[in-house]
Amino acid sequence: MTTFVDLTHHLSPETLARGTNPLKDVLRIALENPQLVTLANGDPHPSRFPIRRVDFEVASVSPDDPVSGWASLGDSAPSQVLSTSQDDDLRRLLKSSLQYGHGAGLKDALRVVDDINKTYHNAPNHVATMTLGNADAITKCLRMLGSSGDHFLADEFTFLPMPLAGEAHGIKWVPVTIDAGGIIPDELERILANWNSGRGRRPHVLYITPSGQNPTGSTLDAERRTKIYDIAQRYDLIILEDDPYFFLQYDLSQSGTEMFKPPAPSFLSMDVDGRVIRIDSFSKIMAPGLRLGWITSSPSFRDHLIKFIDLSTQNPAGFAQVLVVALLGPHGDYQRRRDFFAELFEREVASTGLASAYVPAAGMFFWIRVHLEKHPRFGVDAETGSSDGLRVARTNTMELMKELFEVCLSCGLVICPSSIFALRADPRYDDVPSSVDDRSNFVRATFAGSEEAIAAGVPLLGKALKQFFA
Numbered sequence: 439m440t441t442f443v444d445l446t447h448h449l450s451p452e453t454l455a456r457g458t459n460p461l462k463d464v465l466r467i468a469l470e471n472p473q474l475v476t477l478a479n480g481d482p483h484p485s486r487f488p489i490r491r492v493d494f495e496v497a498s499v500s501p502d503d504p505v506s507g508w509a510s511l512g513d514s515a516p517s518q519v520l521s522t523s524q525d526d527d528l529r530r531l532l533k534s535s536l537q538y539g540h541g542a543g544l545k546d547a548l549r550v551v552d553d554i555n556k557t558y559h560n561a562p563n564h565v566a567t568m569t570l571g572n573a574d575a576i577t578k579c580l581r582m583l584g585s586s587g588d589h590f591l592a593d594e595f596t597f598l599p600m601p602l603a604g605e606a607h608g609i610k611w612v613p614v615t616i617d618a619g620g621i622i623p624d625e626l627e628r629i630l631a632n633w634n635s636g637r638g639r640r641p642h643v644l645y646i647t648p649s650g651q652n653p654t655g656s657t658l659d660a661e662r663r664t665k666i667y668d669i670a671q672r673y674d675l676i677i678l679e680d681d682p683y684f685f686l687q688y689d690l691s692q693s694g695t696e697m698f699k700p701p702a703p704s705f706l707s708m709d710v711d712g713r714v715i716r717i718d719s720f721s722k723i724m725a726p727g728l729r730l731g732w733i734t735s736s737p738s739f740r741d742h743l744i745k746f747i748d749l750s751t752q753n754p755a756g757f758a759q760v761l762v763v764a765l766l767g768p769h770g771d772y773q774r775r776r777d778f779f780a781e782l783f784e785r786e787v788a789s790t791g792l793a794s795a796y797v798p799a800a801g802m803f804f805w806i807r808v809h810l811e812k813h814p815r816f817g818v819d820a821e822t823g824s825s826d827g828l829r830v831a832r833t834n835t836m837e838l839m840k841e842l843f844e845v846c847l848s849c850g851l852v853i854c855p856s857s858i859f860a861l862r863a864d865p866r867y868d869d870v871p872s873s874v875d876d877r878s879n880f881v882r883a884t885f886a887g888s889e890e891a892i893a894a895g896v897p898l899l900g901k902a903l904k905q906f907f908a
């Protein structure tokens with residue numbers, strides 16, 4: 439039985455105003471009662487679908503080499519074919535997946551993600567909804583919760599496309615200071631406790647990526663998660679837990695045959711109130727082009743999300759759902775690439791003393807600190823001005839990082855400057871006392887690409903740094 443608290447005051451006026459799609463209401467009656475004869479739906483006749491069968495040729499996994507052999511051997515790697523012509527369940531599934539469906543997704547796909555949720559998050563009162571991946575899910579949640587003028591919280595360096603999507607419908611963002619362990623709970627509490635009501639309603643949503651954060655690669659430990667959930671309860675926050683790198687957590691002690699055990703509990707697994715909306719994706723564990731993921735939330739939030747889905751994207755693509763049901767592969771070989779990157783980084787970059795990085799415990803990114811203070815032209819108290827107008831940068835970090843970007847390019851390397859991930863604070867308020875520009879001496883590098891790219895790119899970074907600091 440659901441024991442969640444009533445959190446409907448978090449819903450946006452748009453959400454409250456949204457009605458149901460009456461065609462979908464009728465479709466659902468037919469879907470849920472197959473004994474009924476239906477002349478109601480405008481479903482094309484299945485004989486008109488020009489697809490008889492689908493074969494998925496997928497990795498032939500073995501417990502001691504789940505994916506890496508398959509990934510590295512190319513065409514000669516062992517594979518198996520999952521064919522809808524040979525498997526009755528898949529044949530049935532293909533038929534229903536090609537038809538208009540339920541906004542929440544195919545029942546079989548929901549069963550798969552329910553199993554994942556049960557196994558890893560133990561949250562019996564939450565329910566799942568299939569999505570078109572995390573970007574789709576988050577932008578829908580921002581619309582569900584955000585009214586124009588609302589303030590939401592996020593890490594000061596974050597996966598910026600999501601906040602930008604919210605800004606387009608009036609959400610203002612409040613950056614929370616981070617360190618190598620992610621959001622600092624005391625900083626979060628400081629912002630909430632000192633909120634100036636002249637700015638409007640106190641922030642009521644926290645957007646957070648707990649494992650392998652993009653761009654910083656940081657992972658929140660269990661203690662921080664517990665503190666953040668406690669703050670969320672005390673200050674009535676909804677937590678949008680965007681966790682696409684959950685299955686890309688490394689350095690865990692299990693062998694290939696053991697089940698993956700997350701090092702810290704998810705926010706979802708702590709959620710007794712129904713205030714966590716967890717967002718998962720198949721993009722990083724299968725393929726981004728599948729455009730498939732899922733939201734796990736209280737039934738009440740799920741109902742609003744489904745109304746939104748029914749009136750916008752409808753159900754996710756059938757093929758993607760069928761593939762996920764046919765195959766739930768283990769996570770890839772990124773740990774090997776991360777270690778390869780780390781080793782090369784140590785030798786080619788860290789050894790110069792000009793940059794350093796911690797080895798991320800999850801995700802796809804190294805967040806590399808450039809030791810700008812060693813640069814001959816590094817200046818403190820430089821009159822550099824600031825892009826946010828009021829909070830003036832004390833250093834010439836931004837200028838030097840722009841130069842470094844150009845030097846990298848001239849050496850043949852493209853790398854992401856941290857400034858493109860920086861959340862801009864409202865200049866009239868002093869949530870973060872110093873300018874983020876002064877803390878923008880980082881670059882983000884991914885280890886998820888090919889080993890050739892890592893082998894070529896990391897030494898180029900070392901070379902560019904030496905040239906830049908000379």
Ligand SMILES: Cc1ncc(COP(=O)(O)O)c(C=O)c1O
Nearest residue numbers: 571572573574597647652719721
């Ligand atoms: C933190 C974060 N959230 C969301 C996304 C988008 O994921 P999806 O492909 O599932 O839409 C990404 C992709 O890079 C990401 O890093």
